[in-house]
Amino acid sequence: MSQARLELQHLSKSFGPTDVLADISLSVQPGEFVSILGPSGAGKSTILQLLTGASTPDAGQMLHDGQPLSPTQHRFAFMPQGDALMPWRRIIDNTTLGLEVQGLRREAARARVAPLFAEFGLAGFEDHYPAQLSGGMRQRAALLRTVVQQRPMLLLDEPFGALDALTRAQMQRWLAGMWTRHRWTVLLITHDVREAVLLSDRIYVLSARPARVAQEFQVPIDHPRQGAGSPGLAAIEAEILQTLLNPED
Amino acid sequence: MSNAAFPRLLARFFRHAGPATASVSTLILGWEAYVQLSGISPTALPSPSRIIGQGFVQREALARHSLATLQATTFGFASSLAAAFFFSILIDFCRPLRRALFPVFIITQTLPLVAIAPLIVLWFGFGLTPKIVLVALVTFFPMLVALAQGYEATDRNIAALLASMGASRWRIFLMARLPSALPYFFAGLRISITYAVVGAIFAEYAGAARGLGIYILNAKNNFRPDLVLAAVFVSATLTLLLFGATVLLQRAAMPWARLKEIRP
Secondary structure, eight states: OOOOOOEEEEEEEEEEETEEEEEEEEEHHHHHHEHHHHHHTSSSSHHHHHHHTTSSSEEEEEEEETOOOOTTOOOOEEEEESSSEEESSSSSHTTHHHHHHHOOOHHHHHHGGHHHHHHHTTTOOOOOOOOEEEEEEEEHHHHHHHHOOOEEEEEEEEETTTTTTHHHHHHHHHHHHHHHOOOOOOOEEESOHHHHHOOOOOOOOEOOOSEEEEEEEOOOSSSSSEEEETTHHHHHHHHHHHHSSSSSO | OOOTTTHHHHHHHHHHHHHHHHHHHHHHHHHHHHHHHHOOOOOTTTOOHHOOOOOOHTTHHHHHHHHHHHHHHHHHHHHHHHHHHHHHHHHHHHHHHHHHHHHHHHHHHSSSSHHHHHHHHHOOOSSSSHHHHHHHHHHHHHHHHHHHHHHSSOOOOHHHHHHHHOOOHHHHHHHHHHHHHHHHHHHHHHHHHHHHHHHHHHHHHTOOSSSHHHHHHHHHHHHOHHHHHHHHHHHHHHHHHHHHHHHHHHHHHHHGGGGGOOOO
């Protein structure tokens, strides 16, 4: 097997008396779409905090391309929950945020993102404020802001959680299409089984707190996928739901 | 503007300003009627028409004194804003300092102005300085609280996002915490600006060469309630104008705040 883009080995983390992560081991290969699926409060967001350097693990190792991950290196392009667009910045200036933090001048950053607006379905909305856009468009802008940073890996934290069901389904298919074209390396955190199955190559299902990897699922179906109706995906979805709803005791 | 737009604009103006205009005019008309019908002495209760008439006769003096008050208000408020920004940033970056300074700031708010104003004049003289100090004293705390609260209102996801991008703490402050505080800042500004004029007048009342406060004191000592009320009317107008200016400033500074989703 080739070297993993990301490898987590036996991570554990407690906040005071609360054990949040018991034993998390997982890996993500380059160009792979991996999801972490778990019940609410299972510690999914804690894993992201460890990855983004917002907190440090009590034990275990985090390797990026074989090297230990240090909090000063920013290997990941992170997309937080909701869209986290700044209401006071126009859409184009929201999407350049990461580039500006990297030290690019505003004009140069704009020139870098402008050609991508059409592909993200945002052409003509560059100078709008986030409040003027629909929920789906805001999510696409947030994803554009994420990928334009050109980090080796994307971290998506429940990106479509705040959307209504129909928009969410549309966005999931849209993301599936985008991923098929770009083959980003993605770690997706979600509690939506259908979303995980539609998008992922592999899925790690977490146990309730303190979290450990309860089971790992492969989704051996070629991209682009036909959507949630296809029998192959439905079977895997049912199997995962079974694991989540009837945790072995 | 099309022909149809103008009546609609007029209707909107009356819907918004109509009730206030009606209540204020009723009050003034009732007052005028009472003074005329009861025959009460103008040294006890002058009629609105007398106040306006005498105020007009005294317009040059009133304008001169108003200008002094406006000057004290502006300088005092500007120093207060500068101090509020400075200290709000300081306590935002240093929690222990927040716990150390907040009680001091709260104590400044408990000082009775009646007692403190003459002392400040005693310490700083009859010039502009004591007015600036007093205006700043009255308006500093509300502005500080508004800013500190505004920084705290920053969306945690936005802060986490910037941190994940590698932004420094100061960068996160400038890019996220400061803009997040804007609505709070303007809410504080609207409240403080009304205190500011009153604070300046109070300082002048305690002793000054010029200003509406000293004008009111002199008018009172000369048994001229009409001129006292004319000066009060001017100060109320001044406050309303400054209040209106903050509203316009907010609209200009936060164009995104009034936007709605575009539905094609």
